[in-house]
Amino acid sequence: MGDLARLDVSDGVGTILLDRPKMNALDVQMQEEIRACAHEATDRDDVKAVVVYGGERVFAAGADVKEMAAMSYTDMIKRSRWLTSSVTAVAQIPKPTVSAITGYALGGGCELAMCTDIRIAADDAVLGQPEVLLGIIPGAGGTQRLARLVGPARAKDIIFTGRFVKAEEAERIGLVDKVVPAAQVYDEALAWAGQFRNAASYALRAAKAAIDRGLEVDLDTGLEIERALFASLFGTEDRAAGMRSFVENGPGKAEFKGA
Numbered sequence: 001m002g003d004l005a006r007l008d009v010s011d012g013v014g015t016i017l018l019d020r021p022k023m024n025a026l027d028v029q030m031q032e033e034i035r036a037c038a039h040e041a042t043d044r045d046d047v048k049a050v051v052v053y054g055g056e057r058v059f060a061a062g063a064d065v066k067e068m069a070a071m072s073y074t075d076m077i078k079r080s081r082w083l084t085s086s087v088t089a090v091a092q093i094p095k096p097t098v099s100a101i102t103g104y105a106l107g108g109g110c111e112l113a114m115c116t117d118i119r120i121a122a123d124d125a126v127l128g129q130p131e132v133l134l135g136i137i138p139g140a141g142g143t144q145r146l147a148r149l150v151g152p153a154r155a156k157d158i159i160f161t162g163r164f165v166k167a168e169e170a171e172r173i174g175l176v177d178k179v180v181p182a183a184q185v186y187d188e189a190l191a192w193a194g195q196f197r198n199a200a201s202y203a204l205r206a207a208k209a210a211i212d213r214g215l216e217v218d219l220d221t222g223l224e225i226e227r228a229l230f231a232s233l234f235g236t237e238d239r240a241a242g243m244r245s246f247v248e249n250g251p252g253k254a255e256f257k258g259a
Contacts, residue, residue, distance in 0.1 A: 002029075004027075006037065013051060013193045014054055016051070016113045018052075025063065026059060026080070026108040026112070027147065031086035038089035038090045039209070041093050042094060048199065049095055049096040050096070051097075051190060051191035052116055053089065054065050058181075059109050060171045065134065067149070071230075086140075088141065091115035094208060095205065096117055097117040098189045100120055101113055102122045102186075104127075105121075105125065106164075107142075110146075111129075113140045114146065120188050120245070121176040121180075121185065122185045123169070123182060125178065127167075128162065128164045128165050129146060146159065149175055200258060201238070201258035203239070238257060241254055241257070
């Protein structure tokens, strides 16, 4: 268990809890603990889906600016790869993931949220990539993931101006997927993740890989990725159980073992 980020597991759902008061600023230690949590969530068979949560007050208000201000060019050349890969480790969890966003998700916090499959935000949440106001640009995937989520023109507006994006606009442009009252954010995220407690784990893994890897290549290559992953599932017990149940009992009644 880390001091600043930990993985709590209950009834098949893992919560990566950010816990660095007051604002969950993502310093080097926290970045590395997030990476460790993501790897643990990936490896544990009892974790079927993952929630990323910063607590009731704030998701994550960005990187630790005081820590970064002391870094030189050569320091950041060394550190930037680890910064990017620490949040990418969350994107690479081969299971359904969801961010439960309260308060601020700015800079590195917004970049972390964009690493999950789904984002559920409080109605008073605020997101953004304000790095330009510090004389830098997003450095943990913001220029790439934001453009893929909301389109390049909207991403440029948000990044060029460094402005804050309120929850209503974030939902409208696709930066978040659902907005709920602040008191319900974590419960909504748990409910979404809980759908997958008894799902066909390898099918979910394959579906996520096909979508994520397919977005990085041309259509023909994406179709080949899908074909190979589709065929691979015919070696799983869940595929056999699912098809047998469908033939015998109709759709939606299969009991999967995650094998």
